[in-house]
Amino acid sequence: MDWDKLQYFLSVAHHGTLARAAQALHVDPTTVSRRVSSLEADLQQTLFERAPAGFALTAAGRALLPHAEAMAAAAARIHRAEGRSDLSGQLRISVSEGFGSSFIAPRLAAFVAAHPEIEIDLVASSGFLNPSRREADMAVLLARPRKGPLLTRKLADYSLGLYAPADRPDWRKAVEQAPLSRAGIAVIGYMPDILYAPELDYLGEIEPGLRATVRSSSILAQRRMIASGAGVGVLPCFLAAEDTALVRVRPDQTIGRSFWLALHRDVAPQPRVRAFIEWLDAQVREGRELLVPS
Template structure:
């Protein structure tokens, strides 16, 4: 059997399926089996097996195996526009239409612990109800997965990334303030009248040598040289320590507002920060990605007064 002429689109469509073409496109875009596998959430062996099966079906060599990775042959280059056309068609098929057709697949979002647990998680039920066939991983922790390395589909970060094949934009501004336990009016009065460094009140904050983002080093914006004397790597733990009478400390307003165990002190002192949305260029047009971003934008708009009080 002779190889198929890849300039003849109908001929190759008869011998392959979209699943194999996805592997072909990812290797063509990323250049190595490992990076293609990461993009597809499979191992490199699976990618290699699919590429070999596709080449066998076409009886064509699509890639040259070079020390630096996989390089398209002439046959591979001829296949790319056809594969991209099928990718566009597949995206249209899977896209939710105006009647509310279901989205499916996996969506992994990396977000800071405080924003993920206190803002996204309580609201996520509405998005889940609208898209019940989606599998959603909300990775809310002290630290971030890297969209550039395809560890997550998207991330909500504390600063705008400067490197990588990413699409980035500001998601929302948010404010932080100084909070004290509601049942310690003596501390509240002391903080209002006395520098914290001389008030004899424990200060709660992050552990400096394992601070996962420089944007969290904000105690100096309350008072120059201010140090935490009771520390945790978790903002949720810091909130509990303040509410439980362990000291005073800085918290995001969206995390502390409405908690009867907390009182904001020095309300004229506000620390301004922002959340940044980052996603890999390769996933930006996927319907499930767009749906989540649209939903999150709506939640942020509705909650602007919570994120930036006053």
């Protein structure tokens, strides 16, 4: 069996689309498609179901996958014996905008320096890519997914609190003494009609019926609006605690949430995936006081 063609098969199986497989292999999608089709012709079997959303393994493809992965593992052992690193390739991580931008990104330099052959895509946005469909190798989600061929576990708890601009002590006093709905201060928060996760619907935990009057789909925009004096709002403590333009108000009111790690079962054994998870676990342990202030 042609090992070269099997590498293309593995890349499509792991990444789910021709485009991502081609990017990981540093070739064009046409080459990937041609090699996979050639392998199917050699085996006289259809290995993938082609669909607009991507490539899904057929029964024949699923039967071939463990054998191809065993060959890849053997090749990796040979590379290690020759002194070459198997910690290479593309790694795509989907995370929420705030956690990705304010917690992972500032700490990522050490991982990059330790593993220079790993190419990292940090997708930090308002919404998540789906590891079940191989849109990402792993995702840090706001809730535990209940469906799909995924390995999931809690990554960390985190706290949110009510914040005001540091240069408005009068607002701090007003918020401490009266309900926000009667304080005459704008409340900043998410747009309810495009809320990308129900776990972000937390204003009612500050006061029943509380609603935002200045809204954004971006938590980073909300932080900037609060810091600049547009109003008060709820922010993750890891996002706001070290910003000198913000001050916590009503510190006795704390909202608790969790981050959940999810990855497709097929990518879990990959060395680059294991290395990143070990690194991320260490960052979460070291940053616990920032995530859940005492």
